[in-house]
Amino acid sequence: xxxxxxxxxxxxxxxxxxxxxxxxxxxxxxxxxxxxxxxxxxxxxxxxxxxxxxxxxxxxxxxxxxxxxxxxxxxxxxxxxxxxxxxxxxxxxxxxxxxxxxxxxxxxxxxxxxxxxxxxxxxxxxxxxxxxxxxxxxxxxxxxxxxxxxxxxxxxxxxxxxxxxxxxxxxxxxxxxxxxxxxxxxxxxxxxxxxxxxxxxxxxxxxxxxxxxxxxxxxxxxxxxxxxxxxxxxxxxxxxxxxxxxxxxxxxxxxxxxxxxxxxxxxxxxxxxxxxxxxxxxxxx
Amino acid sequence: xxxxxxxxxxxxxxxxxxxxxxxxxxxxxxxxxxxxxxxxxxxxxxxxxxxxxxxxxxxxxxxxxxxxxxxxxxxxxxxxxxxxxxxxxxxxxxxxxxxxxxxxxxxxxxxxxxxxxxxxxxxxxxxxxxxxxxxxxxxxxxxxxxxxxxxxxxxxxxx
Numbered sequence: 001x002x003x004x005x006x007x008x009x010x011x012x013x014x015x016x017x018x019x020x021x022x023x024x025x026x027x028x029x030x031x032x033x034x035x036x037x038x039x040x041x042x043x044x045x046x047x048x049x050x051x052x053x054x055x056x057x058x059x060x061x062x063x064x065x066x067x068x069x070x071x072x073x074x075x076x077x078x079x080x081x082x083x084x085x086x087x088x089x090x091x092x093x094x095x096x097x098x099x100x101x102x103x104x105x106x107x108x109x110x111x112x113x114x115x116x117x118x119x120x121x122x123x124x125x126x127x128x129x130x131x132x133x134x135x136x137x138x139x140x141x142x143x144x145x146x147x148x149x150x151x152x153x154x155x156x157x158x159x160x161x162x163x164x165x166x167x168x169x170x171x172x173x174x175x176x177x178x179x180x181x182x183x184x185x186x187x188x189x190x191x192x193x194x195x196x197x198x199x200x201x202x203x204x205x206x207x208x209x210x211x212x213x214x215x216x217x218x219x220x221x222x223x224x225x226x227x228x229x230x231x232x233x234x235x236x237x238x239x240x241x242x243x244x245x246x247x248x249x250x251x252x253x254x255x256x257x258x259x260x261x262x263x264x265x266x267x268x269x270x271x272x273x274x275x276x277x278x279x280x281x282x283x284x285x
Numbered sequence: 286x287x288x289x290x291x292x293x294x295x296x297x298x299x300x301x302x303x304x305x306x307x308x309x310x311x312x313x314x315x316x317x318x319x320x321x322x323x324x325x326x327x328x329x330x331x332x333x334x335x336x337x338x339x340x341x342x343x344x345x346x347x348x349x350x351x352x353x354x355x356x357x358x359x360x361x362x363x364x365x366x367x368x369x370x371x372x373x374x375x376x377x378x379x380x381x382x383x384x385x386x387x388x389x390x391x392x393x394x395x396x397x398x399x400x401x402x403x404x405x406x407x408x409x410x411x412x413x414x415x416x417x418x419x420x421x422x423x424x425x426x427x428x429x430x431x432x433x434x435x436x437x438x439x440x441x442x443x444x
Contacts, residue, residue, distance in 0.1 A: 001304075002305050003349055029347055029348065037327060100395070101344070103343040104341070104343050104348070
């Protein structure tokens with residue numbers, strides 16, 4: 001197996017874009033290197049993207065944040081402004097794996113690995129994140145919810161990579177949150193994950209909301225029907241009941257050893273309610 | 286063809302030759318003969334191969350050796366400075382926080398990484414930080430107590 005280093009996005013695209021290159025992009029490697037070892041994938045080689053500045057930096061300006069696709073979870077958690085503005089995104093990324101995994105695992109890898117249970121993806125969707133995709137055909141900006149097309153499948157064309165994520169500065173009185181259920185308190189894969197991002201007006205009435213679900217469908221789901229239950233209402237009582245009902249209705253989970261379909265549908269509503277309460281509390285503080 | 290890599294490993298500038306597909310763990314053990322770092326699962330689940338790479342705790346089984354070019358790698362073999370046991374090592378010995386010992390180097394490296402960031406962690410913080418290190422002998426309690434005691438040592442609160 002070959003190991004190549006790309007020092008710029010252009011170099012990465014040139015190497016990966018060669019027809020039949022048989023090369024995979026390497027970010028943190030916590031999924032890819034384990035898959036290579038197990039034989040699940042057998043690339044001719046990897047192209048290490050971690051020496052490309054755009055992929056390794058968090059750049060903050062008045063418009064918001066550009067987060068390199070290969071920034072590790074540990075680095076996200078140490079960026080105080082990002083944690084203050086988008087705590088739900090950071091808490092989701094930090095739920096991935098152990099401290100050791102956090103030292104390497106990235107949101108770009110989490111998205112492109114395209115597991116239905118990826119933790120950071122529903123949180124990014126709820127936050128309205130975009131990703132900047134570069135490839136042989138140039139650069140394009142795509143909403144995160146449009147990237148994953150099925151388990152292990154993305155909309156990326158051959159030779160394309162995710163270079164960075166963009167998050168706006170949050171509107172005043174906004175908050176986001178991500179919650180997942182796992183059978184124990186650490187080191188497991190989501191049975192259900194829910195991301196909520198919302199904005200309140202001065203009276204505490206919700207004026208904008210996004211809800212995204214993980215692990216309950218072949219891809220992460222964005223659920224406008226669930227978000228709509230909160231808009232125009234205060235985040236409490238019957239509004240939360242309606243949110244939970246709508247979130248559960250959107251879930252299309254499988255039965256497996258980590259949870260039955262019925263259980264996952266129920267828990268989807270429970271977590272949606274709780275995530276919305278946390279997001280609203282953050283918005284109000 | 287072998288790849289030539291230069292890195293600072295346990296404070297010593299070293300050069301080695303490796304295959305592109307070889308992991309940092311394989312090179313540490315089989316090329317550099319630093320067998321203090323153990324292989325458990327080889328898939329990033331057990332933490333036995335924990336090292337710090339440029340000051341970040343990682344599993345050496347999930348790092349390619351070629352990625353270490355120009356990097357700083359700190360393994361369990363650099364923990365006892367000038368032959369003197371680190372407080373973590375002393376506490377692990379005193380409290381018998383190990384039985385078979387295969388997981389111990391990983392626990393020491395991971396715990397040292399925690400105490401470098403926070404020398405006064407709560408028990409809960411220790412348990413979460415070490416959740417990626419598996420031990421099938423001790424039941425963890427002695428390990429957690431040893432880490433908390435070593436933290437107190439490092440704060441100068443114990444004799």
